[in-house]
């Protein structure tokens with residue numbers, strides 16, 4: 001009998017071109033995404049007169065600097081932002097790389113667009129110069145973010161040197177309670193293990209609660225793997241995965257699809273496979289969760305209070321709490337639901353898929369937001385779909401701005417920023433200092449929780465909101 | 477890349493945990509070409525007060541900090557994004573080594589690819605080094621022996637052995653990989669036969685927007 005293998009091992013070993021004496025593996029890369037920020041890598045090729053080895057395996061996407069108020073470059077005021085998008089167009093054209101540009105109906109945030117187009121498939125190794133590449137692992141691929149030197153390496157060799165990480169399994173026992181989402185699962189495990197808790201590990205998410213997640217929710221969960229330090233996050237493919245992929249533009253067709261499904265069905269961790277670390281979480285214990293500080297590990301269930309600095313608390317820990325509360329303009333022991341917000345943002349590769357917009361719209365339907373805010377769909381197709389369903393009207397009627405798709409206020413590169421000192425309830429992935437703009441204060445939460453916060457003008461427990469008021473938002 | 481064997485230089489402490497990539501270089505500076513020098517963007521926002529003036533008590537603003545080539549910090553240094561610009565900011569700012577109890581994964585490999593040594597020490601040693609480097613002080617980092625010395629204090633550090641070799645020799649991955657060009661060709665051919673569906677196939681199917 002062969003040795004039992006994990007899902008990760010199976011995919012990894014199918015991609016090993018070579019293993020060096022020192023134990024590093026040269027991995028074959030199936031899919032490579034480049035965005036505007038990849039100009040450093042293209043410049044490296046230029047300097048060394050190196051070609052792109054396999055242009056058919058790289059795809060360009062305009063997302064990080066994409067304007068959300070218009071789809072034409074003429075309306076971008078900042079010449080430097082414009083030049084970022086132009087450089088991507090030039091570099092991809094020069095090297096024969098397919099580009100999903102600003103005006104392409106397939107445009108979207110790379111981690112939304114890849115799955116949507118069927119470019120993301122089980123069993124692949126995928127990379128992109130963006131740390132949230134882990135998202136694609138939701139299909140059972142190994143997907144991770146790389147830096148510009150590595151982007152250049154992939155462009156010119158279609159391979160990458162990697163040291164094999166350890167593998168951690170996070171199992172969710174039982175089922176999630178109503179109002180609890182993939183975002184809450186992620187914030188819960190990260191707050192328990194720490195923002196570097198999975199450092200050096202590839203993560204496999206397993207268990208009953210994971211199996212019942214939709215493809216969109218799985219993408220959200222894997223997306224956040226990096227926030228706990230994980231190299232990548234994976235979920236074994238199943239019927240949900242295959243159904244999602246069938247008929248997508250880049251999915252295999254006809255007989256090839258059946259062959260693919262047959263292979264994809266072998267991609268799971270064998271029953272007695274050994275993991276380097278096993279984490280078990282009781283799904284029913286997870287509550288709607290929000291971050292209160294400046295690292296995703298600083299998260300708490302919404303019905304709790306901010307940490308206090310009394311009692312016997314370790315000095316290093318106290319220092320971190322003090323520093324975070326100070327930046328966030330909060331006081332120890334405050335009730336989370338007493339925290340007033342200044343604006344909301346619904347967007348990013350974490351939570352701007354159609355399901356996310358439906359969840360937020362269901363809460364906002366027929367209600368008004370007390371604060372200004374922006375909704376930026378994860379892709380141009382998500383935008384079109386949402387408009388077909390009338391979700392755009394719900395957001396607009398609630399007083400929020402309905403924009404084009406792009407990274408937008410997740411990272412502020414295109415100029416969409418949270419003003420200094422303002423507090424934003426956000427569906428994004430990072431509450432780092434200054435992430436949404438210099439001095440911006442970010443609270444991460446699920447789309448429905450952001451919608452609830454918008455209605456109340458403060459952090460709000462979705463469970464009490466839903467039971468208190470009308471629930472006619474029949475868009476789920 | 478400039479090889480590293482022994483750095484006999486000055487160091488400075490940055491006693492914060494989770495110094496993430498967004499702090500190391502705020503996103504708005506990443507539109508700049510590398511030729512402008514990214515050192516000017518290093519920790520740009522966090523080292524300034526609300527009016528944009530350098531905060532006098534921020535460690536990197538103290539006299540002599542400009543000259544430091546070694547930075548000691550707390551856990552989870554460089555967590556966050558894959559932006560290699562975070563490493564460029566440190567390297568262009570003159571740093572050749574960062575010492576911390578843990579690093580963001582992608583940050584660490586980006587660092588090595590740019591000749592910046594990410595040295596891992598345990599929490600206690602990090603605290604001792606931070607104390608010794610409360611002000612800019614001479615420090616010696618010996619990569620071959622994996623030891624750090626500040627005055628009387630001497631501590632060991634760890635680093636992935638492949639990274640150590642790369643840094644000691646100043647090696648570049650692309651050069652290393654080109655020796656395997658033949659292997660890659662053979663692999664690619666076999667792979668395409670084994671997994672024909674894995675080729676991206678535009679297929680000409682209509683665009684669909686499934687929920």
Ligand code: SF4
Nearest residue numbers: 132348349407410411
């Ligand atoms: S939305 Fe944010 S996290 Fe996602 S790809 Fe864009 S910048 Fe990265």
